[in-house]
Amino acid sequence: MSLCENEQVVSEPPADSSKNTKLVKQKGSRKIQFEKHIFFACALLSIVAVAAIVIFIFINSVPAFSKIGFFQFIFGTKWFPDGYKTDPSNASEYFGIFPMIINSLCVTLLSLLFGGILGVFSALFLVYWCPAKMKKIVEQLINVFAGIPSVMYGFFGLVFIVPILAKMTGTTGLGIMACTLVLMLMILPTIASMSKNALKSVPESYYEGAIALGATKEQAIFTVMLPAAKSGVVSGLIMGMGRAVGEAMAVKLVAGGVAAFPEGLFSPIRTMTSSIAMEMGYASGLQRDALIATGLILLVFVLFLNFALARVNRAKAADNGGRTSKAGKANENVKGFSAEVVYIGRRMFGVKEPIAEPVYKKKGIICLILKYFSFVVTAFVGLCLVVIVGFILVNGLPNMPDLFSGDAVGELGKAIFGTVALIFLTLVIAVPLGICAAIYLHEYSRPGSRTVKAIRLFNDTLGGVPSIVFGLFGNIVFVSWMGMSQCLLAGALTMALIILPTVIRAVEESLIAVPDSLREASLALGASKLQTVFKVVLPQALPGIFTAIVLSIGRIVGESAALIFTMGSSLAFLPQGIVGRGNASCTLTVYMYVLANEGAEMNIAYALAVILLLIVAVIYVGLGLLEHFGKNKGDRKCKEKIKPKTA
C-alpha cells in the first residue's frame, strides 16, 4: 500500500517546469522543518523535566531555608517538628537534618562496599568461569533480581533480616545494618550487570597478550581484564550508589525512624529519604517545606553523582581514543607516588626483594584466591536469591486464600484496577513522547552535536533522579500547584517522567539497529522523510518499542515512592475519573508497602509479595526470552547468508 502512495508522489510533480519543482522542494523542506520542531520539542522534554524538578523543589525549599537558616538546617542535630508547633518562634531549633545526612551516607557507603564486592566478583565469575549452560540462566536471574521492586526488598528485610539481626544482637534489629543489607541486595544486580557488560566488552586480544607473556588465566583476568574494564565497573558502582542513596520505601521499612546519630550498627535510624517517606503524607507548613528541602539536598547529591558518572564515561571515551584524560593523569601520578612510598617503606625496613620463581608462584596464588573468592561470592548471591524467593513463596503461598476472600479480595481488585489504569495512562502519555524524542535524536539531529549531547546528558540525569524526589515534584506540581489533588492522572504524569528516559533509550537503540539502506531505499523511491520514518523505519523498530513498553510496565509495577504522594494509597473506593479529588488510587506495590508499613495484615502482604514476584518474573524472563529468541533468529539468518559463500 505504501508503495502505491510513493508512486503517486513521484508521478505528481510536472517534469517540465523547473519553477514548479523548486516550489515542491521548498514545500518539502519546510515540512521537514515543521515536523523536526515537534520531534525536537519532545526531545527537549527531558531537559525541561530536570530543570522543572530542580526549580520547583528549590523554590519550595526556600521558605524552609529562610525560616530555619541554611546552616542550622544542614548542620542542626535535632529534628522535632512537634516541638516547633508548640514553640513556633524557634524554627531553627527543631529542623536539623545533619543526623539524617550522616545516616544516609553511612548506609549508602556500607551497602556500596558490600554490594560492590558482591556485584563485581559475581560478574567476574559469570564472564570468566561460569559454565556456558549455566551462564544464560544466571544472566536471566540477574535480570529478575534487578526487576524486583524495592519495596519487596524492604519487605524481605523487615520479615527476614530484621528478626535475625534482632535475635543475634538482642536489639530491635532495625538500623544501619538492616538498611545496609537490604540496599546491598537491591543494588547488587545493577552493579553485577553493568560490570558484566564492561568485562565482556574488553577486547580478547588483551587476554591473549597477557597469557602469551606467561600470565595464568587468573592473573590475566585480575591484572589486565579487570583494570581494562575499570570505567564500566565504576559507572556501575556510581549507579548503584545513586540507587542506594535515593531509595526511600525499602529503607523506611527497616530503618526504625529515630532521627538521631547512629549509636551503632543496630540502633534505629532515619535517613533523608525515609524521613520524607515517613512524614510527607501528613506534613504541612514549615514541616512540609523542610521535607522538600531535604529532598533538595538529596537531589543535589544525586546530581553530583550523575556529574561524576558523566565524567567517568568521558574518561572512558578518551581512553578508547588513546588520549589520557585529566582524571587519568592525576590517577597515574597518584599511583606512581604510592608505588614510591611503598618502595621507600620497604627500603627503610630492609625488605629484600625476592625474585623469580617463589614470588611468581605466590602472586599466582593471590589471583587464584581471588578466583575462588568470586566462586564463593557468586554462590552467596545465588543463595540470597533462593532465600528471598523461597522465603516469600513459603510464607506467601499458604496465605493466598486469605487474599482471595473477605475484604481483601475487594482491595486486591481495586489495587489491580489502579495498577492497570496507571500503566495504561502512563504509557499513553510517555510512549508517544519517548518515540518522538528518539526519532529526533536518531533521525533528525546532527549526530554528535552539542544539543544532542546535552539531551543525552539530561536524559541520563533524569533517569538517575530518585523516585522519592519525583514523588515530591509530582506532589508539589501536579497535586498542589495544578490542583489535581491525589489522583490517577497525577500519578501517571509523575510516572511518565520516570519512564521517559528508559523509553527514549530503548527506542533509540532499536532505531540504530535499522539499517540505513532501508531509509535510502525509501527516500530514493520518493518518500518524504516523515513517510520514511513512519512507514519504513518505525515498523522495523517495533520490537524495540515493545521492549521499551514491557520495561516500562516493570518499572510502573515496581514503583512506590513516587506514587504514594501523587496517586495516593487509598483503597477506600474505586476512582470514578482520572483527575480531581476522590480519584486517588493504589497499585499492588503501594498496597503491599502500606500493609508492611502498618504491620497489620502481614498474611496478605506475603500473598501480595508472591503475586508481585510472579509478575516481575513473567516480565523479565519473558523479556529475556524475547531477546534470546530475536538474537537466535538473527544468528540463523547470518549463518544462512554466510553458508553458501564458504561452501
Add this chain to the structure above:
Amino acid sequence: MQRKNKAENGVTRGNASDFDFNREVAISINNMNLWYSSFHAIKNVSMDIKKGEVTAFIGPSGCGKSTLLKSLNRMNDLVPGCKITGKIEIGGKDIYGAGVDLPMLRKNVGMVFQKPNPFPKSVYDNIAYAPRLFGVRDKATLDNIVETSLRRSAMWDELKDRLNKSALGLSGGQQQRLCIARALAADPAILLMDEPTSALDPISTGKIEELCDELKKTVTVVIVTHNMQQAARISDKTAFFLLGEVIEFDDTAKIFSNPSHPETERYISGRFG
C-alpha cells in the same frame, strides 16, 4: 652483552633445570599433527629450528602457519577442541609432556601478534607487566628492565619521555614495537611473531625488520609473513607451508634461488592460485 646485564639485574631465565637454551637446536618438532575438532590443520610436520637463527614461515592463507606458531607456546590451549599429537621439544623439554610449567614456557617463548595489542596501561606498565608477573617488585630493577627492553627494541629515545602516557596513544608501528619490547622484558629465548608488520606502514615495517636482525644475536626468532621480500631479507631459514604440510624447509637463500619443490617455486614466483 645486554643479556648479561639483565641476568645481573636478577631476572632469571626461570627454572634452568626445565629449559636448556644453550643447545644447538632451540625448537624440535617431531611428527606433529593438529586437529581443530575434526579439521586436520597440521599434518605430519617435523623440523628443527636452530638457536640464534631467524626462521620464516611462508605459504598461502589458511595453510596452518599461525596454527603451528601458536603450538610453540601452547596458545592453542585457548582454542576448545584443539588436539595435538607428536612431539614438540623446546629447550630440550617436551612442552606437551606432563608437568610443564605453562607460564614459564610462555615467558621463555615470547609472542608478538598480528594486530598490536598493548594493554590499556602506561608504556611503563606494559613493559613491566611480565617482570612483575614473575616477581620483580623492586623499582630500580623494573626501571632497568624497562629501559633495556626499550633500547633493545630501538624505542628508548622515542619513548623515554612518555613512559607514563597510555600505550594506546602511540601510533600503530610504535604500538607493535612496544609489544616486542613487552615480550623482550620477559627475557625470552625464543620470539614468535605472527605477521607483525602486516598492519603497518613501510617505514615501521623497515624498523621492525632491522630489529629482527639485531634481535637474533640474543633470541631465536620465528616469523610468519606473507611478504616474500621480507622473508628473503630477514630470515636465515624458510619453511614453505601448503594445506597443513611443510613442503620445503631449507636455507632462505636456497629456497628463493633454487627451490627443490615445484610448488615452492610456483608460490615464491607469485604464480600460486
